[in-house]
Amino acid sequence: ETGVTQSPTHLIKTRGQQVTLRCSSQSGHNTVSWYQQALGQGPQFIFQYYREEENGRGNFPPRFSGLQFPNYSSELNVNALELDDSALYLCASSWTGANSYEQYFGPGTRLTVT
Amino acid sequence: AQSVTQLGSHVSVSEGALVLLRCNYSSSVPPYLFWYVQYPNQGLQLLLKYTSAATLVKGINGFEAEFKKSETSFHLTKPSAHMSDAAEYFCAVTVNTGNQFYFGTGTSLTVIP
Numbered sequence: 001e002t003g004v005t006q007s008p009t010h011l012i013k014t015r016g017q018q019v020t021l022r023c024s025s026q027s028g029h030n031t032v033s034w035y036q037q038a039l040g041q042g043p044q045f046i047f048q049y050y051r052e053e054e055n056g057r058g059n060f061p062p063r064f065s066g067l068q069f070p071n072y073s074s075e076l077n078v079n080a081l082e083l084d085d086s087a088l089y090l091c092a093s094s095w096t097g098a099n100s101y102e103q104y105f106g107p108g109t110r111l112t113v114t
Numbered sequence: 115a116q117s118v119t120q121l122g123s124h125v126s127v128s129e130g131a132l133v134l135l136r137c138n139y140s141s142s143v144p145p146y147l148f149w150y151v152q153y154p155n156q157g158l159q160l161l162l163k164y165t166s167a168a169t170l171v172k173g174i175n176g177f178e179a180e181f182k183k184s185e186t187s188f189h190l191t192k193p194s195a196h197m198s199d200a201a202e203y204f205c206a207v208t209v210n211t212g213n214q215f216y217f218g219t220g221t222s223l224t225v226i227p
Contacts, residue, residue, distance in 0.1 A: 101163075105159070
């Protein structure tokens, strides 16, 4: 069974640029959630994708957007990067159904905005 | 909306002592509750979950948690701390739609030899 993978592991961008982060969900999972974890903080829910549609969204501006593909992998796109976007971005996959809601996390992508 | 509060951003215990990490939740509907552990530079690993079955939940690595509705709490315990338990611990809540998760700010556990 393959776990959740994320790419790249580290990324440095300049303010105003755009970035795309990628996530491959665990085998058998159909739902992907994205989180932003600032240094010393808990993960903040960005959004969730289920069946290629956004299924829930946290308090993040529209410049944070995503996609889910037919193989359940996902992308997080952030436009017009700001210094405060520097954080660890975590992807979590799960199976929607059976009232489980167990999320399995990838190792994260560390984004630094300068 | 739901939220969790973790009391104590830092907890230190001696090796072999009881570990108690506190989590209180707020939810207008029955919650699903989770504890995760995060080691440095890694993602989060699920320790245990409460999904409206037994109120005392046992997880991995000897951890357990008890759901107390009257106290809106879901505290994490372990009878005897081990050096390898040193990590950051997060409590999280969702509800039966499962499409929004809320995490606490975390508790950093230090185990003193």
